Amino acid sequence: MPWLDLLLGITLVATAALSLTARDLFRGVIMFIVFGLLMALAWVRLQAPDIALAEAAIGAGLTGVLLLDTLGYLRRPFGSRADPTDERS
């Protein structure tokens, strides 16, 4: 299936470019997650299932979640606290 592989390669480069050039950070992170999943597919096509598993779990999953978490933290209003009644000692 060389056509599908070619399509996969083009899509990989396209999602990488989109995630780097996105004006909206959230869109960039989502594109990064899509890139990770496609990368896992590419590894499977290259007959490296171990790397594909690690890529899907760590590259797309956990890194994506961490980036989303960071994004939520950045979007908090300046000086806001999660728990205003927090008695910090």
Next chain:
Amino acid sequence: MSLRAGLAGLLCLGVTLALGWAVLERPQPAENLPERVAGAMPDSGVEHAVTAVLLNFRSYDTLLEIAVLLLAVVVALALREAQPDRPEPMGLENPLLRAVMAWLLPLILVVAGFLLWAGSYQPGGAFQAGSVLAAAGVLLRLAGVTTAWLDNAALMRTGLALGLLTFLGIGVVVMAPGVPFLAYPPEYAGTLILVIELTLTLSIGLTLISLFRLTPPYADDPDDARSDREARP
């Protein structure tokens, strides 16, 4: 400006051409590594070539990888504890997520166990199982389930260091008959690798959860927080 852009374009083109040339003109490998691995498989204690390479033939590299992960989480902990307050509770008050978690959690644990066990004869292993465990932790945190047991510092640090310490300990213990570091005897290799992978799974899972938990508390700069704390002793 256009001169700079032109130079950058030329450099990019040069790197691309060099990469293409490097891929097309590969030097022939001096020896056939896949054949050597296949030949040594009976002594490795596992049936999957990748696991055999990662945890037996080249286990020193894996040991150093775990050390790097531990170092990363130690730095994250140090940075987090420089902040004046404790990690915040976080959760989406979402009953649906909680209800789904009740079904998902056992499934996730079974999948992690399966991935760990499958590593001996098919793709899988400690890193993948650890990240699945970490995913369970992340989901629990999102669902707002109380994770007070993660705040027990002594337990947490023990768990984080367990994988590396077990790996090191087994590596040193097998030196007793006079063989090199981490050279397992073939008859015990399978058991030793399973023990190492079990502890590594736990440590990797805890490491990834910790990195996720240690988000800073608020969007001020730390100086403000510190002066704030000094104002209210």
